[in-house]
Amino acid sequence: MPFCLAIQKREGFFKPGENAKYPRGTPAWRNNNPGNIKNGPFARNCGGIGQDELGFAVFPTYEKGFAALKLLVTNAATGKSDIYKPTDTILQFFKKYAPAEDDNDPLSYATEVALKLGVPISFKIQHLV
DSSP: OHHHHHHHHHTTOOOOOOOOTTTOOOHHHHHTTTTTTBHHHHHHHHTTTOOTTSHHHHHOHHHHHOOOOOOOOHHHHHHOOOSSOOOOOOHHHHHHSSOOOGGGGGGHHHHHHHHTTTTTTTGGGGGGO
16 A cells, blocks of 8 residues: 555664664664554554554564554545544644654655655545555
């Protein structure tokens, strides 16, 4: 799913040696969590096995972590989420997924992902699945 791959890229999923800033790999890589999903009931229901020092879920494999990200996005886009709505725009999605109060820049995040997808930040997430 291109939307999930764009999120993975933005979250900085780098293996050791791929980014000088993270010689041991990024937290997303070390946690097998390409979406940097916070630990909680959703992550645990998707196979999460713990959390790191920042509260991000740890998954046993990359495949489990990517499946969790894909499920989160699919649920959001199809009305199966209590947080996201299918009519949310990409910008509205990232205001919830990566809120400014967590030291994120939702506008920058939405712009980067939308650019990778070739759509505007006003694109509704229901059209992503």
